[in-house]
Amino acid sequence: MGEDKDGVYCKVCGGIVPGTIDIKQILVDGKATGINHLEFIIDEVKKLGALSDAETKAELLKRAKELNFIPTKKEAAYAEGLLDAFKQG
Numbered sequence: 001m002g003e004d005k006d007g008v009y010c011k012v013c014g015g016i017v018p019g020t021i022d023i024k025q026i027l028v029d030g031k032a033t034g035i036n037h038l039e040f041i042i043d044e045v046k047k048l049g050a051l052s053d054a055e056t057k058a059e060l061l062k063r064a065k066e067l068n069f070i071p072t073k074k075e076a077a078y079a080e081g082l083l084d085a086f087k088q089g
Contacts, residue, residue, distance in 0.1 A: 026081035028074060033081065037067050041082070042089050057083050 024038035035041070041063045045051075048059060060082035061075060070078050 026085045028081045029077045
């Protein structure tokens with residue numbers, strides 16, 4: 001019998017397995033905000049080569065949304081924070 005899984009979860013408590021979390025912080029509207037797998041997201045966008053700031057923000061946001069909850073109303077602020085982290089790293 002096959003199992004469909006949406007992720008890796010603890011078999012005891014059902015929570016996320018700590019080893020699968022890699023959270024780094026960015027500033028979103030001046031507040032430190034955790035982003036899971038930030039380094040991975042940045043590395044994936046760097047592989048795309050030279051992009052404009054607008055294209056870079058769109059690619060960063062797209063990947064970040066796959067691994068993190070980002071409120072629709074805050075997408076622009078997250079995109080700015082992700083771009084700042086991208087330029088620093």
